[in-house]
Amino acid sequence: MARYTDAVCKLCRREKQKLFLKGSRCFTAKCAIEKRNYAPGQHGQSRRSKFSEYARQLREKQKLKRIYGLLEQPFRLIYEKSNRQKGITGENLIVNLERRLDNVVYRLGFAASRNAARQIVRHRHLLVNDQLVDIPSFMVKPGDVLKIKDQSKKMASIHDSVSKIKDSQLPAWLELDKANLAGKFLSLPTRAEVQVEVNEQLIVELYSK
Numbered sequence: 750m751a752r753y754t755d756a757v758c759k760l761c762r763r764e765k766q767k768l769f770l771k772g773s774r775c776f777t778a779k780c781a782i783e784k785r786n787y788a789p790g791q792h793g794q795s796r797r798s799k800f801s802e803y804a805r806q807l808r809e810k811q812k813l814k815r816i817y818g819l820l821e822q823p824f825r826l827i828y829e830k831s832n833r834q835k836g837i838t839g840e841n842l843i844v845n846l847e848r849r850l851d852n853v854v855y856r857l858g859f860a861a862s863r864n865a866a867r868q869i870v871r872h873r874h875l876l877v878n879d880q881l882v883d884i885p886s887f888m889v890k891p892g893d894v895l896k897i898k899d900q901s902k903k904m905a906s907i908h909d910s911v912s913k914i915k916d917s918q919l920p921a922w923l924e925l926d927k928a929n930l931a932g933k934f935l936s937l938p939t940r941a942e943v944q945v946e947v948n949e950q951l952i953v954e955l956y957s958k
Contacts, residue, residue: 803955805951806951806952806954806955807955809947809948809949809951809952809955810824810951810952810955810956812947813842813846813945813947813949813952816945816947817846817849817852817863818851818863818864818867819846823886825956827842827845827846828842828952828956830845831844831845832956837940838953839940839949839950839952839953840939840940840949842949842952842953843940843943843945843947843949844937844938844939844940844943845888847922847938847943848888848889848890848934848937849885849886849887849888849889850870850875850877850882850884850885850886850887850888850889850895851863851866851867851870851885851886852866853889853895853923853932853934854866854869854870854875854895856919856920856923857895857914857919857923857925857932858910858911858913858914858918858919858925859875859897859907859910859911859930859932860906860907860910861906861909861910861913865906865910866885867885869897869907870882870883870884870885870887871883871885873898874897874898874901874904874907875895875896875897875898875901876895876896876897876898877889877893877894877895878893878894879894881898889934890934891934891935891936891937892933892934892935893933893934894931894932894933894934895931895932895933895934896929896930896931896932897930897931902930907930911925911927911930912927920938920942920943921935921938921942922934922935922936922937922938922942923935
């Protein structure tokens with residue numbers, strides 16, 4: 750499966766904001782945004798006074814893809830699914846991205862980043878409703894219980910990540926049992942509950958052309 754293999758800090762610099770792609774590093778002075786808050790490349794520091802409507806729409810799409818660590822094809826599939834569902838397409842898109850298994854693992858604090866969460870899932874360390882699931886794009890449903898396999902509960906990286914998450918940081922639609930390295934997906938989040946700085950309506954307008 751295709752995946753992004755270049756330096757992820759370049760993605761944050763391109764969007765000129767922290768996308769929290771490197772885990773704890775993003776909260777230190779080593780963060781690329783703290784050092785060079787401008788786009789990478791030869792013309793990164795040049796100033797453009799105007800952006801076309803298409804450019805604004807494209808930037809929002811690229812930003813959202815990068816936040817959730819997706820390439821174009823899987824992102825487009827989620828968009829098309831969201832468009833078929835009842836309700837507002839943009840809000841459906843955000844909710845469906847939050848339902849991805851790798852994202853839920855990240856939100857629960859089992860991993861320091863979505864990329865690390867994807868590895869936990871792919872390396873078969875996770876159970877969903879006591880069944881092994883190794884597909885990062887698996888859609889979690891309300892009531893689903895996620896837990897780290899007994900054989901994997903000694904992993905230092907998981908314990909280190911869970912120890913850093915505070916109760917105030919846990920989304921309202923999730924429940925976490927730190928002692929047993931387990932969590933529950935309580936309900937579908939609303940758009941207002943998802944703290945992602947993206948104008949999803951621009952993405953809908955882009956794909957609607």
